[in-house]
Amino acid sequence: MTARRRYWLMKSEPDTFSIDDLQRVRTEPWNGVRNYQARNYMRDGMKVGDGVLFYHSNTAVPGIAGLASIASAAYPDPTQFDPKSDYYDPKSTREDPRWLLVDVAFERKFDRVVSLDEIKARADELGEDFALTRRGNRLSVLPVSAAQWKLLLAME
DNA sequence: GCCAACGTTGGC
DNA sequence: GCCAACGTTGGC
Numbered sequence: 452m453t454a455r456r457r458y459w460l461m462k463s464e465p466d467t468f469s470i471d472d473l474q475r476v477r478t479e480p481w482n483g484v485r486n487y488q489a490r491n492y493m494r495d496g497m498k499v500g501d502g503v504l505f506y507h508s509n510t511a512v513p514g515i516a517g518l519a520s521i522a523s524a525a526y527p528d529p530t531q532f533d534p535k536s537d538y539y540d541p542k543s544t545r546e547d548p549r550w551l552l553v554d555v556a557f558e559r560k561f562d563r564v565v566s567l568d569e570i571k572a573r574a575d576e577l578g579e580d581f582a583l584t585r586r587g588n589r590l591s592v593l594p595v596s597a598a599q600w601k602l603l604l605a606m607e
Numbered sequence: 608g609c610c611a612a613c614g615t616t617g618g619c
Numbered sequence: 620g621c622c623a624a625c626g627t628t629g630g631c
Binding site for chain 2: 488
């Protein structure tokens with residue numbers, strides 16, 4: 452009995468790391484997540500093969516830029532131990548790492564970005580539990596239901 | 608670049 | 620354990 456495939460949305464600033472970057476490198480360790488709820492989704496929720504909506508944030512047209520998949524179980528984010536890294540966390544130890552990451556694999560770039568504006572226009576259909584459009588939400592890793600996944604893919 | 612919303616920190 | 624101050628996110 453295997454668990455049903457789950458779906459996620461992961462935000463990235465395209466100036467830092469875009470869907471094109473992921474296409475080039477194919478697989479990327481999703482480092483730098485420093486939010487406990489997002490970490491817990493990676494640690495407790497994600498399984499290899501889960502679907503990922505790759506979202507471009509903090510850009511001219513924010514929205515879903517492509518598809519990816521989860522390519523590893525969660526493991527300690529090495530940047531937390533590196534004093535030279537922007538993501539260094541002096542309170543974390545190798546014995547008890549505070550921050551985890553998963554590897555994310557490229558699947559497909561959308562022909563066009565499904566914009567946040569378009570997504571907001573379908574908010575009624577996506578439902579109140581869709582974290583992306585909930586007021587004030589800033590989570591960079593958030594769950595997507597099967598129904599939401601289907602609807603968002605049909606919007607491409 | 609602005610700033611609302613939110614999470615974290617740390618003094619008490 | 621409260622909560623003000625602070626830092627960050629991310630749309631606009």
